Amino acid sequence: MLAIRIVVGDIVMDAELLDTRTARAISAVLPIEAKPHEWGDEFYFEIPVRIPLDETATKDVRVGDIGYWPPGNALAIFFGPTPMSSGPEPVPASEVNLVGKIMGDATVLRKARGARNIRIEKK
DSSP states (O other): OEEEEEEETTEEEEEEEOSSHHHHHHHHTOSEEEOOEESSSEEEEEOSOOOOOOTTEESOOOTTEEEEEGGGTEEEEEOSOOTTOSSSSOOOSSOEEEEEEESSOGGGGGGGTTOSOEEEEEO
16 A cells, blocks of 8 residues: 545545555656546546556445546546436446545545646655
8 A cells, every 4th residue: 555645726635545556557657736627526637647447447436436547547536426326426437447545534525626736646
């Protein structure tokens, strides 16, 4: 596990990256800064990593999960329902590689809607 920090507007959250090939590739390019896109209660943004689906690939994600979405070369941070959800849990547009987890209450990220910048850095 690698401790990271997510900064969106005034919100700073601690998170951990898993010990997987995809998470290690993401760790190698930190820090990352980007303009986040919103899809329901999900921030996603392109990162300089190109990896296909791996053994962690799933559509079964939870609030607080961090995934890598290969079709968009994007990191996705799930903090509530997405447009594909039928309940309180997020549902990604398609499978993501699970790469990490937010420590604490990820729903706080709702307060960062409309943010112009997101930063992911090693802690």
